[in-house]
Amino acid sequence: MKKTFIINSPSGLHARPAALLVQKANSFPCDISLVKGDKKVNAKSIMSILALGIEAKEEIVVITQGEKEAEAMQAIGELLEI
Template sequence: MLRKDFIIQNKVGLHARPAAILAQTANKFKSSIFVEKDGRKVSAKGIIGVLSLGVEMGSALSFEIEGEDEEEAMKTVSELIAGRFGDEE
């Protein structure tokens, strides 16, 4: 199992478009992918769960990934967050 913490830098946090991108990306992997904020943990594979976290700019998130492709999944999630979901340069 891999676990990594991130600070969301998108100006609008994880609104509908970046939440959808995260869910679509997570669903490409066989591993279980969970995201946690303020003690609430949801599957990153469901857009409703991700939106329910109310992630704003500066929010701290923890990702927990477990499964056969966990390393590739964590690398992809890390790149997605570092790239701000393509929202801004």
């Protein structure tokens, strides 16, 4: 599955929300990736997510693949749209 989200948080995806995202991603058995521009990272890695430098109002593509991918997409989407 693949879906685009806009980061609504005025501070972007900084350390605290990134940590929550990683924690949620790790609760699913499927592969979860975040894509910003031409960079694709593992959503289960805090360092990878922070390296993207995601700012407010930026578009992020979430890709889920494998077991429980739909549930993972829903959960990750809810975190990103806060």
